[in-house]
Amino acid sequence: MRIATYNVNGVNGRLSNLLEWLADTQPDVACLQELKAPQERFPRKAIEEAGYGAIWHGQKSWNGVAILARGREPIETRCGLPGDPADTQSRYIEAAVGGVIVACLYAPNGNPRPGPKFEFKLAWLERLRTHARDLLGHPVVLAGDFNIMPTDLDVYAPERWRDDALFHPAVREAYARLLSDGWTDALRERHPGERLYTFWKYWRNALQRDAGLRIDHLLLSPSLAPRLRAAGVDREHRAREHASDHAAAWIEIDPA
Numbered sequence: 001m002r003i004a005t006y007n008v009n010g011v012n013g014r015l016s017n018l019l020e021w022l023a024d025t026q027p028d029v030a031c032l033q034e035l036k037a038p039q040e041r042f043p044r045k046a047i048e049e050a051g052y053g054a055i056w057h058g059q060k061s062w063n064g065v066a067i068l069a070r071g072r073e074p075i076e077t078r079c080g081l082p083g084d085p086a087d088t089q090s091r092y093i094e095a096a097v098g099g100v101i102v103a104c105l106y107a108p109n110g111n112p113r114p115g116p117k118f119e120f121k122l123a124w125l126e127r128l129r130t131h132a133r134d135l136l137g138h139p140v141v142l143a144g145d146f147n148i149m150p151t152d153l154d155v156y157a158p159e160r161w162r163d164d165a166l167f168h169p170a171v172r173e174a175y176a177r178l179l180s181d182g183w184t185d186a187l188r189e190r191h192p193g194e195r196l197y198t199f200w201k202y203w204r205n206a207l208q209r210d211a212g213l214r215i216d217h218l219l220l221s222p223s224l225a226p227r228l229r230a231a232g233v234d235r236e237h238r239a240r241e242h243a244s245d246h247a248a249a250w251i252e253i254d255p256a
Helices: 015-025 044-049 116-135 169-180 186-190
Strands: 002-007 029-033 052-057 065-070 075-079 092-097 100-106 140-145 216-220 228-233 249-253
Touching: 002 015, 002 100, 002 140, 002 216, 029 100, 029 140, 044 052, 052 075, 052 092, 065 092, 065 100, 100 116, 116 140, 116 169, 186 216, 186 228, 186 249, 216 249
Parallel strands: 002 029, 100 140
Antiparallel strands: 002 249, 029 065, 052 065, 075 092, 092 100, 140 216, 228 249
16 A cells, blocks of 8 residues: 655645546545645546546635545545634644554644744644654554754755754754654654655746755554555656656555
8 A cells, every 4th residue: 555645735736747647646545735725726637537536625825734545535534623712723634544554744834933823833843743743553644744854964955054943942843742752753764874866946946956844744553554565756747847846755565
């Protein structure tokens, strides 16, 4: 079973890129972030014609998450991250697919820091940890754009990012607490010690220089982690015309 996470940076504006990626890589499950489309503008017909059922949580101009399942309909189990009734941002959706609970998330950026956006990010990550603890006993993947570089190995020039909300010690500590609860970072598990990025800015030839960041992650619950067979990044699609500034990250897991 191949499960991927992909920040598409505009699902309608980059629909052709998304459809090419689906056709080329054929993930069984695809978690999408940053749809930048209201609920009624999600391109359901095109996704269905590509062979995928879908659930999504849209938001006009910003955010937005979706879960696609090849040849089947994902069964929605949650829409929205619990813990704050005032939070109406479309950043979390969850579904059961093929015996696995798949959580698709788009964590807040948190910049500028310090300030309310950074405080919201820290609170959101704590809410994520609280909910994730309730999922630990099941086969679960937490997949998405976490907007966190967990270690120096996950950023091309660590010294330039020390004050950024994506690399602040408090944010990295929040990620480390998730792992301490029992979650496994699938990409790092399969590529220990390797510089492996999922995001490159559009300017200054960042992709060509491999000046990237690893901010898209797939975390596996204790019962799912032993089934991990492979993990990687679809970097080739990032180099295509009109591509998202993210590349899809993926895992392959063995059947139960």
